[in-house]
Amino acid sequence: MSTYQKNKPSQSSSRVSAVGTRIHKVLAQSGYGSRREIEKAISEKKVKVNNEIAILGQPVVTSDKITFNGKVVRLKEENILPRILIYHKPEGELVTENDPEGRATVFEKLPRIKRSKWISIGRLDFNTSGLLIFTSYGELANRLMHPRYEIEREYSVRILGELSEEQMNILREGIELEDGIAKFDKIYFEGGEKANRWYRLTLKEGRNREVRRMFESLGITVSRLIRVRFGSTILPSHLKRGMFLELKQSEVINLLKFCEIESNNFVMPQIDHNKMRREKKFKRQ
Numbered sequence: 001m002s003t004y005q006k007n008k009p010s011q012s013s014s015r016v017s018a019v020g021t022r023i024h025k026v027l028a029q030s031g032y033g034s035r036r037e038i039e040k041a042i043s044e045k046k047v048k049v050n051n052e053i054a055i056l057g058q059p060v061v062t063s064d065k066i067t068f069n070g071k072v073v074r075l076k077e078e079n080i081l082p083r084i085l086i087y088h089k090p091e092g093e094l095v096t097e098n099d100p101e102g103r104a105t106v107f108e109k110l111p112r113i114k115r116s117k118w119i120s121i122g123r124l125d126f127n128t129s130g131l132l133i134f135t136s137y138g139e140l141a142n143r144l145m146h147p148r149y150e151i152e153r154e155y156s157v158r159i160l161g162e163l164s165e166e167q168m169n170i171l172r173e174g175i176e177l178e179d180g181i182a183k184f185d186k187i188y189f190e191g192g193e194k195a196n197r198w199y200r201l202t203l204k205e206g207r208n209r210e211v212r213r214m215f216e217s218l219g220i221t222v223s224r225l226i227r228v229r230f231g232s233t234i235l236p237s238h239l240k241r242g243m244f245l246e247l248k249q250s251e252v253i254n255l256l257k258f259c260e261i262e263s264n265n266f267v268m269p270q271i272d273h274n275k276m277r278r279e280k281k282f283k284r285q
Helices: 023-029 035-043 138-145 165-173 210-216 249-258 273-284
Strands: 047-049 066-068 084-089 119-121 129-135 153-160 175-177 180-182 186-191 196-203 222-230 244-246
Touching: 023 035, 023 047, 023 066, 023 138, 035 047, 035 138, 084 249, 119 138, 129 138, 153 210, 165 186, 175 210, 180 210, 196 210, 210 222
Parallel strands: 129 222
Antiparallel strands: 047 066, 084 129, 084 244, 119 129, 153 196, 153 222, 175 180, 186 196
16 A cells, blocks of 8 residues: 555545656655655645645646745656766765754755755765765665665774774674664775774665764774765765765766666756856866
8 A cells, every 4th residue: 555545635635636656756856855855844744736735655747736845846847867976075074954053064065956956865974084975866865875775885994903803793793783783794904003903894774873883882983984985886086075076977877777777768968068168268267
């Protein structure tokens, strides 16, 4: 039974048609957030369809008037190939759009995007650096973040001291944390000398501070933590901290294929070559 059927609308909302596409999918495709973010907004009654509060799983058609946080939603008329950025997050930045305390956020460094917004694929805590992926396509974000897809994350971690073989086995087999058992799929010694040692590890979850909490459970403090890979996307060695780069169309298509999203459904965006030449000329000056 669908979510829409479970949350059957009241008599006043019974005019909603069963024909159409589910609202969270429509909004995700149009760049209004990941499916989780949109479902949360619907639950909080921030989304309306034809001036009535939207329902989880509700189908909509192009003629419906949809508002999100009081603003009219402009749906994409065609499925343009999504944009994807990779960003080298430095320590000391928050993965949030707004911070009440005025601290630096990763979104401040990103270019503006028309009729959409950048969706962060996963998070890194304040003191963690490394690879962040941003996209304009909510379904891609969902495929990479949702636990059921088990997308692998890879980290390089520096600790004070050295792990014993027994400790590494414990980290592979699993540790009971307050939010459930956590484990590394792989962990191995990467290098280092004197007081510090570097280890490389992989896991298929993205729980809050999961890597740090696992080491802390063994009484070990993590002094540096860097995400170097997310799924098939690797942090380029030439990309400096605080800098981003946008994936080429061929790279976007490869990432869609990795996530088993059919790329043939998308239209290639038109490139303004005159604008590109003007920008290159400006940069040379």
